Amino acid sequence: xxxxxxxxxxxxxxxxxxxxxxxxxxxxxxxxxxxxxxxxxxxxxxxxxxxxxxxxxxxxxxxxxxxxxxxxxxxxxxxxxxxxxxxxxxxxxxxxxxxxxxxxxxxxxxxxxxxxxxxxxxxxxxxxxxxxxxxxxxxxxxxxxxxxxxxxxxxxxxxxxxxxxxxxxxxxxxxxxxxxxxxxxxxxxxxxxxxxxxxxxxxxxxxxxxxxxxxxxxxxxxxxxxxxxxxxxxxxxxxxxxxxxxxxxxxxxxxxxxxxxxxxxxxxxxxxxxxxxxxxxxxxxxxxxxxxxxxxxxxxxxxxxxxxxxxxxxxxxxxxxxxxxxxxxxxxxxxxxxxxxxxxxxxxxxxxxxxxxxxxxxxxxxxxxxxxxxxxxxxxxxxxxxxxxxxxxxxxxxxxxxxxxxxxxxxxxxxxxxxxxxxxxxxxxxxxxxxxxxxxxxxxxxxxxxxxxxxxxxxxxxxxxxxxxxxxxxxxxxxxxxxxxxxxxxxxxxxxxxxxxxxxxxxxxxxxxxxxxxxxxxxxxxxxxxxxxxxxxxxxxxxxxxxxxxxxxxxxxxxxxxxxxxxxxxxxxxx
Numbered sequence: 020x021x022x023x024x025x026x027x028x029x030x031x032x033x034x035x036x037x038x039x040x041x042x043x044x045x046x047x048x049x050x051x052x053x054x055x056x057x058x059x060x061x062x063x064x065x066x067x068x069x070x071x072x073x074x075x076x077x078x079x080x081x082x083x084x085x086x087x088x089x090x091x092x093x094x095x096x097x098x099x100x101x102x103x104x105x106x107x108x109x110x111x112x113x114x115x116x117x118x119x120x121x122x123x124x125x126x127x128x129x130x131x132x133x134x135x136x137x138x139x140x141x142x143x144x145x146x147x148x149x150x151x152x153x154x155x156x157x158x159x160x161x162x163x164x165x166x167x168x169x170x171x172x173x174x175x176x177x178x179x180x181x182x183x184x185x186x187x188x189x190x191x192x193x194x195x196x197x198x199x200x201x202x203x204x205x206x207x208x209x210x211x212x213x214x215x216x217x218x219x220x221x222x223x224x225x226x227x228x229x230x231x232x233x234x235x236x237x238x239x240x241x242x243x244x245x246x247x248x249x250x251x252x253x254x255x256x257x258x259x260x261x262x263x264x265x266x267x268x269x270x271x272x273x274x275x276x277x278x279x280x281x282x283x284x285x286x287x288x289x290x291x292x293x294x295x296x297x298x299x300x301x302x303x304x305x306x307x308x309x310x311x312x313x314x315x316x317x318x319x320x321x322x323x324x325x326x327x328x329x330x331x332x333x334x335x336x337x338x339x340x341x342x343x344x345x346x347x348x349x350x351x352x353x354x355x356x357x358x359x360x361x362x363x364x365x366x367x368x369x370x371x372x373x374x375x376x377x378x379x380x381x382x383x384x385x386x387x388x389x390x391x392x393x394x395x396x397x398x399x400x401x402x403x404x405x406x407x408x409x410x411x412x413x414x415x416x417x418x419x420x421x422x423x424x425x426x427x428x429x430x431x432x433x434x435x436x437x438x439x440x441x442x443x444x445x446x447x448x449x450x451x452x453x454x455x456x457x458x459x460x461x462x463x464x465x466x467x468x469x470x471x472x473x474x475x476x477x478x479x480x481x482x483x484x485x486x487x488x489x490x491x492x493x494x495x496x497x498x499x500x501x502x503x504x505x506x507x508x509x510x511x512x513x514x515x516x517x518x519x520x521x522x523x524x525x526x527x528x529x530x531x532x533x534x535x536x537x538x539x540x541x542x543x544x545x546x547x548x549x550x551x552x553x554x555x556x557x558x559x560x561x562x563x564x565x566x567x568x569x570x571x572x573x574x575x576x577x578x579x580x581x582x583x584x585x586x587x588x589x590x591x592x593x594x
Contacts, residue, residue: 050085050086051084051085051086051307052085052086052087052088053081053085053086053087053088053118053119053307054087054088054089054090054093054116054117054118055077055087055088055089055093055117055118055119055120055121055303056089056093056094056095056111056114056117056119056120056121057070057073057074057089057093057094057095057120057121057122057123058095058096058097058104058107058108058111058120058121058122058123058124058127058131059094059095059096059097059123059124059127060096060097060099060104060124060125060126060127060195060248060249061096061097061098061099061103061124061248061249062096063124063248064251064252065248065250065251065252065255065280066248066276066292069123069292069296070094070123072292072293072296073089073121073123073296073299073300074089076293076296076297076299076300077089077296077299077300077303079300080297080300080301080303080304081300081303081304081307084304084307084308085307093111093114093116093117095107095110095111097124097126097127099126099195099197099227099249100126100197101126101129101130101197101198101200101201104122104124104126104127104130105130107127108120108122108127108130108131108134108141112137112138112139112141117139118139118140118307119139119140119141119142119303119306119307120139120140120141120142121141121142121144121299121303122141122142122143122144122145123144123145123299124145124246124248125145125146125147125195125198125245125246125248126195126197126198126201127143127145128143128144128145128146128168129143129146129152129198129201129202130201131143131166131168132146132152132154132155132161132166132168133153133154133155134163134166135163137163137164137165137166138165139165140165140167140303140306140312141165141166141167141312142167142168142169142299142302142303142306142312143166143167143168143169144168144169144295144296144298144299145169145246145295146168146169146170146171146317147170147194147198147245147246147272148170148212149168149170149317150208150212151202151205151208151209151212152202153202153203154168154170154317156317157313158314159314159315159316159317159318160311160312160313160314160315160316160317161312161313161315161317162313163313164311164312164313165312165313166312166313167302167306167312167313167315167317168317169295169298169299169302169317169319170317170318170319171287171291171295171319171321176286177243177270177272177286178190178213178216178218178243179216180286180325181241181243181268181270181284182216182218184284184339184343185241185268185337187218187239187240187241187268188217188218188219188240189218189219189220189221189238189239189240189241190213190218190219190220190221190239190240190241190242190243191220191221191222191223191236191237191239191241191242191243191267192209192213192220192221192222192223192242192243192245193223193225193232193242193243193244193245193247194222194223194224194225194245195224195225195226195245195246195247195248195249196224196225196226197226199222199224200224205222206220206222209222221236221237221239223235223236225247225249225250226249227249227250227254228254229250229254229255229257229258229261230257230261232258233257233258233261236265236267239267240267240268241267241268241269241270242262242267242268242269242270243269243270243272244258244269244270244271244272244273244277244282245272246272246273252280255277255280256280256281259280259281259282259331260281262282262283262335263281263331263334263335266335266336267335268283268284268335268337269282269283269284269331270282270283270284270285271284271285271287272285272287273285273287273291274286274287274288274289274291274324274326275287275288275289275291275324275326275348275350276289276292278326278327278328278350279328279350281328281330281331282328282331283327283328283331283332283335283337284325284326284327284328284347285325285326286323286324286325286326287321287323287324288322288323288324288326288348289326290322291321291322294321294322295319295321298319302315320501320505320508322498322501322502323497323501324348324494324497324498325343325346325347325348326347326348326349326350327339327343327347327348327349327350328350328351329349329350329351330350330351331351341532342528344535345490345493345528345531345532345535346493346497346528348490348494359555359556359557359558360557360558360559360560361476361545361557361558361559361560362559362560362562363473363476363477363560363562366472366473366475366476366545366549367469367472367473367476369472369549370468370469370471370472370548370549371465371468371469371472373549373550374464374468374548374550375550376464376468377461377464377465377468380457380460380461380464381461383457383461384454384457384458384461387450387453387454387457388454390450390453390454391447391450391451391454393450394443394446394447394449394450394451395447397437397440397443397446397447398437398440398443398444398447400434400435400436401434401435401436401437402432402433402434403431403432403433403434403435404430404431404432404433405430405431405432406428406429406430406431407427407428407429407430408426408427408428408429409426409427409428410425410426410427411423411425412425413425468548471548472545472548472549475541475544475545475548476545476559476562477562478541478544478545479538479541479542479545479559480559480561480562481541482534482537482538482540482541482542483538483559485534485537485538486531486534486535486537486538488534489527489530489531489533489534490531490534492527492530493524493527493528493530493531496520496523496524496527497524499520499523500517500520500521500523500524503516503517503519503520504517542554542557
């Protein structure tokens with residue numbers, strides 16, 4: 020009996036040693052290779068990194084469990100038509116090397132989401148409005164085998180939020196022409212949705228020309244812009260300028276990226292694209308790990324953050340109120356050409372040049388210099404010159420019998436030099452001391468003016484920084500409120516949490532207003548010191564600690580404060 024047991028133990032030990040000696044091979048054998056295909060509506064010129072961002076997020080997430088890749092030859096771009104996008108989708112569905120397909124665009128997402136015969140998992144990542152587009156829905160998911168789509172839930176409240184800021188009754192909605200043509204009764208559905216907000220809608224299909232789209236816009240008071248990826252940067256810029264020329268407020272579905280490009284406002288923050296790609300990658304991970312695509316929730320409660328382009332607002336004559344300004348992220352704030360730029364050094368120099376007290380002190384010193392010259396002149400050699408000429412009548416000269424000439428000229432000159440005089444030297448000494456006092460007073464005043472200007476300039480910088488911090492705090496609080504609302508909606512938090520963040524938003528909004536007021540007051544004080552119009556605008560430069568205008572000859576000064584002994588001597592000198 021011992022020999023079989025010993026033989027079994029020997030074989031078991033050998034097997035264990037083999038396994039432990041080759042962990043890489045075992046892990047490799049357990050890793051599944053996954054290839055993801057991507058369909059885009061066309062070449063995304065305005066967002067060239069969109070696909071690459073999706074690739075990075077997908078690889079970073081799925082590589083934990085799989086050997087994942089998104090090959091370049093599996094990324095197919097359509098031709099901005101439904102047929103072209105459908106052909107690209109069919110190619111990937113037939114490709115045996117592709118394990119799952121993602122449609123990154125409104126056209127491709129619409130085509131993919133309406134398929135009922137999908138042979139492999141497909142994610143439609145950009146559904147604009149599931150109700151209007153007629154998307155399938157069963158419970159929280161699509162209910163269609165192998166189909167998962169993503170619908171951002173913010174679009175249903177866009178018109179309401181838009182009207183809260185700018186009241187209007189008629190709005191033009193710009194949508195891709197191919198998408199509008201592919202949805203039955205699209206305009207009627209859109210108008211039915213808009214009737215909930217008491218808004219009259221004009222549907223404007225957009226192909227590849229901004230000019231043609233602008234010509235279709237009728238008598239409306241605002242425009243709503245859905246994703247128009249088919250427009251390149253030049254065409255999109257023409258579209259934006261057309262809105263500005265007609266003084267039409269515009270709202271972007273995409274949000275911050277297009278607000279930066281000139282549209283007036285949007286509620287989708289800059290991070291929306293990144294979060295959307297991450298949500299798509301998460302859905303892919305769930306599908307690859309075995310979860311049914313049809314059951315994955317389709318609603319994507321995207322975070323909201325109001326953004327406003329101040330340059331566009333001023334161009335169309337719109338001025339947001341304080342509530343909007345305190346909550347929104349503002350782009351192109353410096354809309355006016357501000358030729359006046361101030362640095363710490365230029366502010367100090369300008370204050371010295373224009374200060375009226377210092378100018379008066381300069382005149383006083385100049386007058387004192389004349390008093391010193393007068394006191395000094397009494398000690399210098401004195402020359403007195405005199406001349407007299409007289410003329411009398413000829414007959415009177417004859418009557419004088421030669422004692423008085425008809426014409427007489429006399430002259431005299433005298434040179435004197437004081438060798439020593441106590442009063443003169445004392446006067447000269449006194450006037451010199453008084454003049455030196457005047458000059459020192461002027462220097463003291465100059466330093467005081469420089470100090471006031473420098474401190475006030477730094478106060479402006481500090482107020483600007485504090486205002487930015489308060490605005491960022493408000494944005495963070497707004498994000499926390501949205502998170503609390505989501506937690507309340509799924510039952511993981513009570514309404515008390517939502518109310519707490521609402522109260523915090525009110526406090527943060529007040530803090531932003533106070534910080535903005537402090538910034539304005541600091542700017543007014545600096546303009547007062549520089550004898551400028553009190554509300555004249557200027558730009559500033561940040562002052563660094565190593566700025567030579569803050570510390571001159573820093574090596575010499577730091578040599579006195581870098582150890583306790585020399586610092587003690589420095590304190591004695593300064594006291």
